[in-house]
Amino acid sequence: MRNAENELLKFITCGSVDDGKSTLIGHILYASKLIYTDQEQALILDSQVGSRGGKIDYSLLLDGLMAEREQGITIDVAYRYFTSDARSFIVADTPGHEEYTRNMAVGASFADLAVILIDASQGVLVQTRRHARICSLMGIKNFVFAINKMDLVGYERSVVEIITKDIDKLSEELTLKNIYIIPVSATEGDNITKPSKNMPWFCGETLLSYLETVDIESTEEIGFYMPVQRVCRPDHTFRGFQGQIEAGKVSVSDTLTALPSGETAIVKTLYIGDRQAEYAEAGQPVTIQLDREVDVSRGCVLLRGAQLKTEKSFFATLLWMDESPLIPGREYWLKIGTKLIPAIVTGIRYKTDVNSGEKLMAESIGKNEIVVCEIVASESLTIDAFTRHKTAGELILIDRVTHATSACGVVEEVCEETGGNVLLRDGERELAVGLFDCFYYHPELHTVLRHSPNPATYKKGDRLPLDSAGFGYPQDFDISAGDVYGNIRKGAFAGFGKRNTEVPLIDANGLEAESTPPRSFLKYRTVAIWEKDYEI
Template sequence: MKGLLKFITCGSVDDGKSTLIGHILYDSKLLYADQEKALELDSKVGSRNGKIDYSLLLDGLMAEREQGITIDVAYRYFTTDNRSFIVADTPGHEEYTRNMAVGASFADLAVILIDASQGVLVQTRRHARICSLMGIKYFVFAVNKMDLVKYDKATFDKITDQINELKAELDLENVVIIPLSATEGDNVTVKSENIPWYDGKTLLDYLETVDIKSSDNEKGFYMPVQRVCRPDHTFRGFQGQIESGEISVGDEITTLPSNEKAKVKQILVVDRDSKTAKVGQPATITLDKEVDVSRGCVLTKDSEIGVYKKLKASLLWMDDNTLTEGTDYLVKLGTKTIPAIVTKIEYAVDVNTGEHIQKDELNKNEIALCDILLTEPIVVDKFDNHKTLGELILIDRVTNMTSACGVVEDTLEKADYGSHKASFKNGEVEARGDIFEEFYYDSASLNVLKYQPVNNTYSVGDTIPTSGESYNYPDSFDIIVLRDDVAVKVRDKKITDIIPVDKYEYSDVPVINGRGFEVKATSNEEIKNFLAEYKALEDPNDKDFFTKWLKFDTYRKVVFSVK
């Protein structure tokens, strides 16, 4: 038996998508007796003169039945003797393109219906382009309603030529063309006697036998971190789904974006110890040392994934409001959500001809290649290289609605994040030097951006820069780097000690955290409470904790960017 197939049906309004899937369910005896009886009764009051209206099995909303169109994405799960399926029946109307894109994002294969009496339409091209944009590699063009053109081979051949032109234009792979009639059942589940000139498979036969090759061509291992599991101070596990490759206990991994290396100490798969974990499995991974990892970070091995601040992405704009250059949004990519600015619309794509059109704004349902600037470097890759780290959505920061979806076509401005960051080191004791980050307000994007101009590593006896454009620290102070469990003592601008935080004692000088924010503690007892509360946190970025204990503007400020 073949594995699970996830596919989408799409096409123009009234091309017969819902009818097609309904017919498969009905012919395959996949309905309960009461469903079958209800379908027959509902059909008697429809527009088919008492004949069974198979679309009613999927068009569940009252508005859909009244209008005779599909509005929402209808997911159906079914199993034949040869395979299990999940199908997304999606809307054909242009107004609901965003719903269709949602369905395409989950599918391995697209069944695109074409009305034999009309041929390839603009909406056919739009759906094919969106499916390709979403990474679908397998296409079935179902030339439907052959009964309305009297099963004419010449009509089918003409449409086949149109499909082949579209295939070449979009560089589509694995394309199959099947003539059928969803209402009459021709070539849906059984071979049609009305189409003797077609010697290929029926639609169901093809869906049951097609071999969908997985994304095993993705290089190396990577797992975006969904959650840091910290039930107590003795356990710190990183949870997520493995998107490529496999990992074993003892393997050395790299954490991104911090660029630290550590060895896998333990792997839990469904809360059970395992020596290995592979692609598709949810896993909890613990490491042999403390690393800077939180939600949105990535654990990787031999993947050549990088950290970038600028992207080129193909976007499908789905918002009623117009996209203009310079507008900022939230970008969700992998498990990371971060502010970003669409700095430039390189060109829009004419969905009918594929022509590149110069535009400085984008309207609903248009597709364009855009430049995106992120407020800080994140882990990202081209969609063709690593799918999960190359697909994104744009979220409106006011309404929280999804404004666009798309894929990363190119990565720009690689950041050696972590490998050259300013740090403190004394023997085996190391800590990051984020206190030297500069905070700039960018007036064009209306965002606060961070830069790290200092890239030195400091040790005991070294003099450090206590002032910059956006920070000014006292000559004598202590630094507690919570993420690394390290304390650094500075006296008269010189480092006098770098020690594990559990050996630190308050010294009656100002204390800052690893980002340069004042720690609101003035006694050893308060420092111990501060450290204990941090260790007890389930989320290391808990805002209530930082509100209680830290103050931003004592030694720091935000300055206007001159970059």
């Protein structure tokens, strides 16, 4: 475990409306003497016109907009920088109202730890669950659940025990590993900077003490990679590639690969700022000069051992931020790393019920909903799953007309040739098939796109949707599945068994397997859907 002393901790406060987020941070700043004398005097004077009978309203230290003070809520993200004797902090105080969820997501994208406040008198609310999901989506692994307003419930231990059970369920559902639960009163100062005399039954650390000592575990990424932000050409003798190192270490004489071209070259010289160096590490902005000319421009990636992938399509989890709904088929600007290119959302796999975590089928997605969808870019991207490479796996979608940010999200998995989303299951054995996928040519992307249906599982005895506008299969056929075969009989899945040579054999992608090459792609696919729906 690393020593937390003097390390910078970036954290976010979030939760539902009026849970006391701004008051909590304001009380830490005030009680720790981390504000100037004139700020303290202004706070006391401003609090005289508040609603707490003249008592200090600590939220005024963070709610700076006039609209925030008038409504008594946080609208914008308020960043505060402060230092205690043990550690330096940057805190993002975020809005709790559902209307400003996208503002909260912006704050979560920078944080290492989330302090989620829960009103002791109301318990875990829908917005509390939404914020926890968004924090988890953004890669936050450390959570503090502060059960606030304990003074309003008489500092009852039983209230904390009931809420703790709901927190444990939520943590298990989101697979949260590092959590800390603490009962507090942000207005009265209980367990904020000093132990509470009103809750002698709580033996844990105070909130500030925990934040000062918590060890933030970071997942070390494999290899070295740097997205190229700019090509530097001061004169005809120098061509350097500038960017910030996102993972690993690079040294002079290292052999680097440029993606997506795949060309290799050796590091000739290395600069950190205007200073020549022998090596550089993650987090440093550098200029790299290679020993030969390679095809590299803004949006390309220089790497060594990072095992990034170069693909056009991938599955992503998105938080939808736009007023206009997400409808498959619409085009957006896609930004990953330093790359900005056109892309299209080809299909929605499911959306997540914020309250229960249930995966729900959907044809469109509204504001503040979380969705898993398939995205296809106009050209190959250097990407990877967010869990393996953070910068190569985080993205935003931008409206091509208004240039507003429509969604933020992360890459779940890069698409590879698999059977499909539909599963045939018989006991312990299952087979993924792409029989029911639809294919169409997109003229602006100059490519044939695959649109997979929503995930579904068909068990032995279930009837299959063998006829549609895009495909048509016989009522009896076998599906090749290695050493066994999936048997389709009279339009239903009959389980896995032996091959019947009297019926057609079709592979997992829907092509006839025992035909003479070249196989006809359109034997079980209809041309009508291409011509009618996509005007090919």
